[in-house]
Amino acid sequence: MKYLLEISFLGTAYFGFQVQKGKDLPTVQGTVQDAVNAVFGRRYPVTGCSRTDRGVHAKQFFVTVDPGVDRITIPTEKIPTAMNAALPDDIAVKSAVTVPDSFHPRYTEMEKEYIYVFDNGGTRSPFDAGRAYYVPRPIREDLMDEAARKIEGKHDFTSFMAAGSKIVDAVRTVKSCRVRREGDRVILTVSADGFLYNMVRIIAGTLLAVSDGRISPDEVTDIINARDRSRAGSTLPPDGLYLNRVTYF
Amino acid sequence: MKYLLEISFLGTAYFGFQVQKGKDLPTVQGTVQDAVNAVFGRRYPVTGCSRTDRGVHAKQFFVTVDPGVDRITIPTEKIPTAMNAALPDDIAVKSAVTVPDSFHPRYTEMEKEYIYVFDNGGTRSPFDAGRAYYVPRPIREDLMDEAARKIEGKHDFTSFMAAGSKIVDAVRTVKSCRVRREGDRVILTVSADGFLYNMVRIIAGTLLAVSDGRISPDEVTDIINARDRSRAGSTLPPDGLYLNRVTYF
Numbered sequence: 001m002k003y004l005l006e007i008s009f010l011g012t013a014y015f016g017f018q019v020q021k022g023k024d025l026p027t028v029q030g031t032v033q034d035a036v037n038a039v040f041g042r043r044y045p046v047t048g049c050s051r052t053d054r055g056v057h058a059k060q061f062f063v064t065v066d067p068g069v070d071r072i073t074i075p076t077e078k079i080p081t082a083m084n085a086a087l088p089d090d091i092a093v094k095s096a097v098t099v100p101d102s103f104h105p106r107y108t109e110m111e112k113e114y115i116y117v118f119d120n121g122g123t124r125s126p127f128d129a130g131r132a133y134y135v136p137r138p139i140r141e142d143l144m145d146e147a148a149r150k151i152e153g154k155h156d157f158t159s160f161m162a163a164g165s166k167i168v169d170a171v172r173t174v175k176s177c178r179v180r181r182e183g184d185r186v187i188l189t190v191s192a193d194g195f196l197y198n199m200v201r202i203i204a205g206t207l208l209a210v211s212d213g214r215i216s217p218d219e220v221t222d223i224i225n226a227r228d229r230s231r232a233g234s235t236l237p238p239d240g241l242y243l244n245r246v247t248y249f
Numbered sequence: 250m251k252y253l254l255e256i257s258f259l260g261t262a263y264f265g266f267q268v269q270k271g272k273d274l275p276t277v278q279g280t281v282q283d284a285v286n287a288v289f290g291r292r293y294p295v296t297g298c299s300r301t302d303r304g305v306h307a308k309q310f311f312v313t314v315d316p317g318v319d320r321i322t323i324p325t326e327k328i329p330t331a332m333n334a335a336l337p338d339d340i341a342v343k344s345a346v347t348v349p350d351s352f353h354p355r356y357t358e359m360e361k362e363y364i365y366v367f368d369n370g371g372t373r374s375p376f377d378a379g380r381a382y383y384v385p386r387p388i389r390e391d392l393m394d395e396a397a398r399k400i401e402g403k404h405d406f407t408s409f410m411a412a413g414s415k416i417v418d419a420v421r422t423v424k425s426c427r428v429r430r431e432g433d434r435v436i437l438t439v440s441a442d443g444f445l446y447n448m449v450r451i452i453a454g455t456l457l458a459v460s461d462g463r464i465s466p467d468e469v470t471d472i473i474n475a476r477d478r479s480r481a482g483s484t485l486p487p488d489g490l491y492l493n494r495v496t497y498f
Contacts, residue, residue: 057376080372089375091375092375095372123342123343127380
C-alpha cells in the first residue's frame with residue numbers, strides 16, 4: 001500500500017520538482033520529503049507524476065508516499081492537514097488516498113493538461129510576476145487559436161522538443177490545443193498522453209510568433225512535418241507554465 | 250503641473266506605501282521615488298492617495314510626481330514604460346497624465362473601494378499565499394452579506410477603528426458593503442468616502458465572526474451603535490486586503 005497525494009505548488013522558489021543529485025537546491029520533491037519526515041517520522045520515498053522545470057507551477061500534481069511494510073497509525077483523511085502544517089505556503093496537499101504498491105504516479109497511463117498564461121493587459125501586472133509571461137504588444141488570440149488546432153492529433157513532435165533531448169520516439173497524441181482570452185490574460189491549454197521536454201513552452205513560443213505575424217497559422221503543419229527544432233518558435237520562460245490537470249486511466 | 254500616475258502593486262515585500270522616517274525599510278513610496286530618480290534624473294517628490302499597511306496590496310493606486318518648475322522633456326505618454334523599466338516586478342505604472350499643481354492625490358475628494366479576499370477552497374491554495382486570508386472551515390457568505398449590508402450608510406464607525414487611533418470624527422459614509430463567493434474565494438467589497446485605520450480588516454473580522462455564528466447579522470447594527478472597538482470582531486491579516494479602486498470627483 002502507498003499513499004497517493006494530490007498536491008499543488010507555486011514553482012517560483014523551486015529548481016523544479018525533482019531532487020537533483022549532488023546539488024543542494026530547493027526542490028518540490030525535497031520539500032515534500034521533509035514534510036513526510038516531519039509527519040511520519042521517517043523519510044518514506046516520495047515519487048512524482050512528472051518532472052517539472054525550475055519556476056514551473058502545478059495546479060494539480062500527484063505524488064506517492066511509500067511507507068513500505070511499516071504500519072501507519074495516522075488516518076489517511078488526516079494526512080492533508082498534517083502535511084499542510086509541515087509544508088511551506090507555496091506547496092499544499094489537497095487530498096490523500098491509498099493505492100496498490102503496483103501504482104506508479106509517472107508510469108501509469110495518464111492524460112496531462114498544461115496551461116501557459118500570457119499577461120496581455122497593456123502594462124504588466126504586479127500580480128502576475130513569476131506567474132504569467134508578459135507580452136507588451138496586443139496578442140492576436142484568434143490567430144493563435146487557429147494555429148493551435150493544427151497541433152492537435154498524433155504527430156512526431158521533434159520540432160517542439162528541446163534540442164539535444166535523448167528521446168527516441170517523439171510521437172505524442174495531443175488531444176486538445178486551444179487558445180482563449182480571459183480579460184487581460186491569454187491562456188493556451190494543451191492536453192496530451194505525454195509531453196516532450198519543453199514541448200509546451202516551444203508551442204507557446206511558436207503560437208506567439210503566429211500572433212506576431214512571423215509564422216502563419218497554416219505554416220504550423222509544415223513545422224510539425226519538418227521534424228526540425230529550428231523551424232518552431234522560441235522556448236518561452238517557465239513563469240507562465242502550469243501543470244493544470246492529471247487524469248489517470 | 251504635476252504628473253498623476255496610476256499604479257498597482259503587490260504589497261507583500263513592502264512595509265506599506267509610506268516612507269517611514271528614520272527607518273531603512275522597503276516601502277512602495279521609496280521604491281517609486283527611486284524609479285523617479287532613475288527616469289527623471291532627480292528625486293521629485295512622490296505623494297500617494299492613501300496610506301497602506303505592511304503587506305496590503307493595491308490594484309489601483311494614484312501617486313503624484315511633482316517636478317516643480319523644471320522642464321520635463323520626456324513625453325507624458327512615455328512615462329509608464331520608462332517607469333516600469335526602472336521598477337521591480339511587484340510595482341507597475343499603468344498610466345500617466347498631467348494635473349494642476351493644486352491637485353493633491355490624498356486630499357482631493359474621492360471614493361475608495363477596498364476588497365478583502367478569503368481563500369475558502371477546502372485546503373489552502375499555494376497561489377493565494379500572502380494574497381488572501383485562508384479560512385479552513387466553510388464560510389457562510391450568505392450570512393456575511395446579510396450582515397455587510399447593515400454597515401452601509403453614514404455612521405460613526407468608532408467600533409471599526411483600531412483602538413488608540415487619534416481620529417476625532419469617526420463618521421464615514423459607506424456607499425456599499427457586500428460579500429459574494431467566486432469559486433473557492435469569498436470576496437468582501439467595501440466602498441466609502443473615507444476609511445478609518447484598520448476599518449476594512451475589522452469589518453472583515455466581524456463578518457467572519459458572523460459566518461462562524463458568533464455574531465448574528467442583526468447584531469452588527471448594535472455593534473455600530475455601541476461605538477466601542479471591543480464589540481466588533483478581530484482585525485484580520487493584511488494578506489487579503491486590496492485597495493481596488495480610487496475615484497476622484
